[in-house]
Amino acid sequence: MHPDNLGVFSQGILVSAALVLFTSFVMLAQARIQPLIYAFAWQGALLSVTTALVALVSGHAHLYISALLTFGLKALLIPWMLYRLTQRLHIQFDVEIVSHPSLTLLAGAVLVVFCYYVALPVAQLSTLVTRNTIAVSMATVLLGMLLMITRRTAVAQVIGFMSIENGLFFAAVASTYGMPMIVELGVAFDVLVAAVLFGVFFFQIRSSIDSLDVDRLDRLSEKGD
Amino acid sequence: MIPLYFLLWLPLAGVLLLALLPSYRLAGHLNIAISAATFAASVWLAWDVLHTGPELSRGNLFYIDAFNVYLVALTAFVGLTTAIFSRPYMQHEVERGRVGPRRMRLYHSMYQGFLFAMLLALTTNNMGVLWVAMEAATLTTVLLVSLYRTPESVEAAWKYFILCGVGIAQALFGTVLLYFAAERRLGPDRGRALLWNVLHNHAAQLDPAVLTIAFVFLLVGYGTKVGLVPLHNWLPDAHSEGPTPMSAVLSGLLLNVALYALVRVKMLVDGSLHTALAGHLMMGFGLLSFLVAVLFLHRQHDIKRMFSYSSIEHMGLMTFAFGIGGALATFAALLHMTVHSLTKSSIFVTVGHAAQLTGTQRIEHIRGLIRTQPTVGWGLLAGTLAIAGFPPFGVFMSEFLVLNATMKSWPWLTLPLLLGLAVAFAGLFRYVQPMVYGIPPPGQVRVRANMLPVAIHLALVLWLGLSIPLFLAHWFEQATQLISGSLPL
Numbered sequence: 001m002h003p004d005n006l007g008v009f010s011q012g013i014l015v016s017a018a019l020v021l022f023t024s025f026v027m028l029a030q031a032r033i034q035p036l037i038y039a040f041a042w043q044g045a046l047l048s049v050t051t052a053l054v055a056l057v058s059g060h061a062h063l064y065i066s067a068l069l070t071f072g073l074k075a076l077l078i079p080w081m082l083y084r085l086t087q088r089l090h091i092q093f094d095v096e097i098v099s100h101p102s103l104t105l106l107a108g109a110v111l112v113v114f115c116y117y118v119a120l121p122v123a124q125l126s127t128l129v130t131r132n133t134i135a136v137s138m139a140t141v142l143l144g145m146l147l148m149i150t151r152r153t154a155v156a157q158v159i160g161f162m163s164i165e166n167g168l169f170f171a172a173v174a175s176t177y178g179m180p181m182i183v184e185l186g187v188a189f190d191v192l193v194a195a196v197l198f199g200v201f202f203f204q205i206r207s208s209i210d211s212l213d214v215d216r217l218d219r220l221s222e223k224g225d
Numbered sequence: 226m227i228p229l230y231f232l233l234w235l236p237l238a239g240v241l242l243l244a245l246l247p248s249y250r251l252a253g254h255l256n257i258a259i260s261a262a263t264f265a266a267s268v269w270l271a272w273d274v275l276h277t278g279p280e281l282s283r284g285n286l287f288y289i290d291a292f293n294v295y296l297v298a299l300t301a302f303v304g305l306t307t308a309i310f311s312r313p314y315m316q317h318e319v320e321r322g323r324v325g326p327r328r329m330r331l332y333h334s335m336y337q338g339f340l341f342a343m344l345l346a347l348t349t350n351n352m353g354v355l356w357v358a359m360e361a362a363t364l365t366t367v368l369l370v371s372l373y374r375t376p377e378s379v380e381a382a383w384k385y386f387i388l389c390g391v392g393i394a395q396a397l398f399g400t401v402l403l404y405f406a407a408e409r410r411l412g413p414d415r416g417r418a419l420l421w422n423v424l425h426n427h428a429a430q431l432d433p434a435v436l437t438i439a440f441v442f443l444l445v446g447y448g449t450k451v452g453l454v455p456l457h458n459w460l461p462d463a464h465s466e467g468p469t470p471m472s473a474v475l476s477g478l479l480l481n482v483a484l485y486a487l488v489r490v491k492m493l494v495d496g497s498l499h500t501a502l503a504g505h506l507m508m509g510f511g512l513l514s515f516l517v518a519v520l521f522l523h524r525q526h527d528i529k530r531m532f533s534y535s536s537i538e539h540m541g542l543m544t545f546a547f548g549i550g551g552a553l554a555t556f557a558a559l560l561h562m563t564v565h566s567l568t569k570s571s572i573f574v575t576v577g578h579a580a581q582l583t584g585t586q587r588i589e590h591i592r593g594l595i596r597t598q599p600t601v602g603w604g605l606l607a608g609t610l611a612i613a614g615f616p617p618f619g620v621f622m623s624e625f626l627v628l629n630a631t632m633k634s635w636p637w638l639t640l641p642l643l644l645g646l647a648v649a650f651a652g653l654f655r656y657v658q659p660m661v662y663g664i665p666p667p668g669q670v671r672v673r674a675n676m677l678p679v680a681i682h683l684a685l686v687l688w689l690g691l692s693i694p695l696f697l698a699h700w701f702e703q704a705t706q707l708i709s710g711s712l713p714l
Contacts, residue, residue: 121434121435121438122438125435126405138398141398148391157387161387161390161394164391165394168394168397168401171398172404175402176401176404176408179401179419180351180353180416180418180419182353183353183354183356183419187353187357187360187397189357193361194364194390197364197367198386200368201371201379201383204371205379207374208376208380217379217380217383217384218380219377219380220377220380220381220462220466222524222530
């Protein structure tokens, strides 16, 4: 469908979806901890804007609840928790050394193209206004994984993990206007508990290896010592 | 449906109650009591289902048929016996100073939380709730893996959290795709499109292309939790570093439930595709896991790590058998799920006692178990014999049936299977024999060991090897017919 034929809100969906993807790239390139958390918060906020726009265009009222839930959880609560944790651990101004930043961004771009290819059969079957964003949601998932692979600090890995969750939620909105409410509430609860547990683990890791560089967690293997 | 509510509310109430109870001694007893009541509820439920057939709860949220009813009973049973083992074992750990009373509160509360997550995953009819329950199972156990707060256990827990978290995220994506495929066919009634019984009835109308993509994501997601190679890295770490009762329930229950989820999904995909694609993928991953785990059995230094590789081996074999998909193979896989769960949890119980006896988990430092404490030594030997597939234990029976089914449909694959079983046997006995028979180091003394769970489990495995009780055979047959579409034997 050509963008000219779309209404202004439908175009708004595409714009905010593109911005969600953009924040994924920002996170990939951002080496400082605090701006990384801000970028993640922005992703959550943009995601909830997208969801609200989808609700407006499609007339599915329950998506407004999902949008509110996402805004509260992914744009406010979890970023705030992470921010507090970095303050308490005195790492908020840390800069991580990202190896091969330009190569990572290039790999990210390749992943996006790949997602458009994989999502083609799904997008062709779909009749929803959001079908152009299915590939974007998939790309958000894979870029979150890429973030987890390329980073070494526990905080960045957690943000990658949460960004994957963002992508999954986005996928549900884009392909089916969200999941049934009971499932969405269950998933939100799991994400919240996971965020709390991650906070506990920051302290456990810190006290066991005296840093948050998870590359140094390498004691367990099959070799005898 | 009354027993179902007991089954789910009891452990949920246990989570709260045990979290608030300050005395860990009392909590240990209460943990047993709640698990026993849950087991009673599961027997009641099984009795109901045996007499009235499959049950669908009001609101369609829960569905009990022959496939999950015996897994519910098995889960509650192993939960009970492990709770019986856990009380004196964890008390001993507190006395040794490895955990404090506050962390024991966390332990008991999360033990019930884990059981709740497992039972919810088994009984739910909603594929989305199934995912939520599987994720909850990770969340409840991840802090238990790092219970001792050693650097190793924190590392294991972190790996477990990240790998299973990312893995299971793939399954959520698969679930979204499943919902997408179903919603297009089932129309505007949004609540129904994720219900398993509705999906199963309309499987033939679901779009094959979307379901293929969905299955790949679900296989990766739930496969991570089953411990399929190459997504198995979390499993040996989490099993070896967590407290032993956790290893027993992770190996005996969690892996089974993850495989259960995978098979439920496979049934939908088979109904839509009418090809063996899903089966072939499962056969491939199953065989790979089986062979890789068998080779790793020969490079072990930690006794719990060794038996966790044995778990990967057996889960691989089950996945392979479900992948073959005929009536005989499916029957064998169902039986193998039961006997592996019983045997492996009994082995971990014995290993826990052996580790307390010798004060180490290092294989080269565990010696002379039979001389120091005959019950533990013989228990370990009998358990290893059973898991290695010796007749007349039940594992022999199910492995024999798997081989039989392979011989019928994929004759060439019997070769790697037989070879793998022999190599696994050699790997296990290479390490177990000196641990059991060797000369005990000076000063090694007995510990308080409750071998009752081990004896019951092994007796059950022996019984299943000699004759399968009628009601169980009835369920296996019904489940086989449900999964493979034809009657066994």
